[in-house]
Amino acid sequence: MTPTPVQIAAIPAILRGGDVLAAAQTGSGKTAAFALPLLQILLDARSEKPRRLRVLILVPTRELAQQTAEAIGLLAQAAQQPLKIVALFGGVSINPQMMDLRGGADIAVATPGRLLDLVEHNALSLGGVSTLVLDEADRLLDMGFADEIGRILVQLPKQRQSLFFSATFPADVHALAARMLQQPTRIAIPSLEQNQPAIEQRVILVDAGRRTQLLRHLLKENNWGRVLVFVATKYAAEHIAEKLHRAGIKASAFHGEFSQGARNEILADFKASKLQVLVATDVAARGIDIAQLPVVLNYDLPRSAVDYTHRIGRTGRAGKSGIAISFVSADTEAHFRLIEKRHHLKCVREQIAGFEPVEVAAPASTGAADASPSYGGVKGKRKSKKDKLREAAAREESK
CATH class of the missing domain: 3.40.50.300 (P-loop containing nucleotide triphosphate hydrolases)
Known part of the structure; x- marks a missing residue:
């Protein structure tokens, strides 16, 4: 080698x-x-x-x-x-x-x-x-x-x-x-083209409330064997996995509140293709090496621009190619532009027939039906109360 x-x-x-x-x-x-x-x-x-x-x-x-x-x-x-x-x-x-x-x-x-x-x-x-x-x-x-x-x-x-x-x-x-x-x-090691993993980065514009429907459509149309879907919260992971399961798709949530035994079992099933979709929080963005994982999908954008690299890096490993898809809605477009700026990217915005977005401004927060909050900005230098709670939870689950 x-x-x-x-x-x-x-x-x-x-x-x-x-x-x-x-x-x-x-x-x-x-x-x-x-x-x-x-x-x-x-x-x-x-x-x-x-x-x-x-x-x-x-x-x-x-x-x-x-x-x-x-x-x-x-x-x-x-x-x-x-x-x-x-x-x-x-x-x-x-x-x-x-x-x-x-x-x-x-x-x-x-x-x-x-x-x-x-x-x-x-x-x-x-x-x-x-x-x-x-x-x-x-x-x-x-x-x-x-x-x-x-x-x-x-x-x-x-x-x-x-x-x-x-x-x-x-x-x-x-x-x-x-x-x-x-x-x-x-x-x-500079991020020269010859050193970069072969990851095709796609951005699909979609209204926040139609992301789960679009996810199901993409799974059906592309027949991907395994897809790692990133979301912002434990609730979103469980909610979306349950919706996919009811639609006949073998899916499971994956987050830090599962016991270690449960996490090991879920990952083993995903690696063995017993699960088609793993809906995960950022606990999966670091350190999980899944051989020949074809697709990573950002259902929610990462709050930190740095974590974008680690999320999409779950595909395109060990010389294999992969696809990284990000769902972008009206209220997250500015945040994705910032991710592009931080990583020197310029991604073409796609629209899928039948799922063209109609929202043109960030909607008011309503606790949303389709699972999870969207982030409109990057984590700043001062930590909010929510940041501190997330940090404490991460420390507990990583002991």
């Missing part, structure tokens, strides 16, 4: 033992870029008994913890010396993870909240960590994990290698990197 640009740049830098600050788009092979050299470093070192934790990878969500641990496990299968890799995350009982840590581990992929819980239970120590990786560092801070990261950092050795990997690096991530990294190798 030909290495990707981020892998070509990052692997030698990591093998040299220095810190790395790497920005590369979603689906560019970031996990292998840090996993392969770290596996080599661990295998070259003298094996220890009992094992001590030497590599700590912090991630924002449960699904990303599971996925990353599984991916590293597959890469490590060819090694003659067995390595123990554990995924540590909340939403499930802590006891099996405590049992799994008996005898130590070489690599831990963890969400911050559950990691601290395990440290407090004396299930593992961070004093032997030689490499810290922050994967999706922007999301870690956006979800309000700054305090937890601070508590983790004071328990790590001062002399260590630190690696930051993410698709985007806003100001707060750069500030954290400036405090943590020592003369890092800076890697920025």
Whole structure:
């Protein structure tokens, strides 16, 4: 397999033992870029008994913890010396993870909240960590994990290698990197056409109240095997999934209030094509890798322009092509123009026969029949009460 640009740049830098600050788009092979050299470093070192934790990878969500641990496990299968890799995350009982840590581990992929819980239970120590990786560092801070990261950092050795990997690096991530990294190798893979995933981005104009009808029409006309539909709220996910189910479409909601077992089961069904449509909140925008997912659809636009990249990045992965569709109505046109400006896009507006929009101005909020609110602006620097509540909920579900 030909290495990707981020892998070509990052692997030698990591093998040299220095810190790395790497920005590369979603689906560019970031996990292998840090996993392969770290596996080599661990295998070259003298094996220890009992094992001590030497590599700590912090991630924002449960699904990303599971996925990353599984991916590293597959890469490590060819090694003659067995390595123990554990995924540590909340939403499930802590006891099996405590049992799994008996005898130590070489690599831990963890969400911050559950990691601290395990440290407090004396299930593992961070004093032997030689490499810290922050994967999706922007999301870690956006979800309000700054305090937890601070508590983790004071328990790590001062002399260590630190690696930051993410698709985007806003100001707060750069500030954290400036405090943590020592003369890092800076890697920025430009979004050149040859580096971009093959994602066809479409914008369809439709009145907000007719989005579900249009979604059903598109599913019927295009016969897509699987579609990941993004919405703004838990209520919208459940409401739309129920409407599709009543129309004879195999659909399920997916959001942070499901138990981890339920989330695993729903994702397994979707990956196995037992479900045609997964209607998800932004819990699915990061870290969920679904092979050959043909279509992502923004039923609601993402509130943050940054999250647009992560949503559409669920398709067009690993060299495959994909389609990303956004529904835009009168009250969200200005917001999508801002998304276009932030990402240097210019998307043609389409209209589907029979679903041509008639609204020309943003309608008054009425609690709407068709499921979910639309956002007319991008999240600002000052957090609203709703932002803080969402952040708290995200932190709880990602423990």
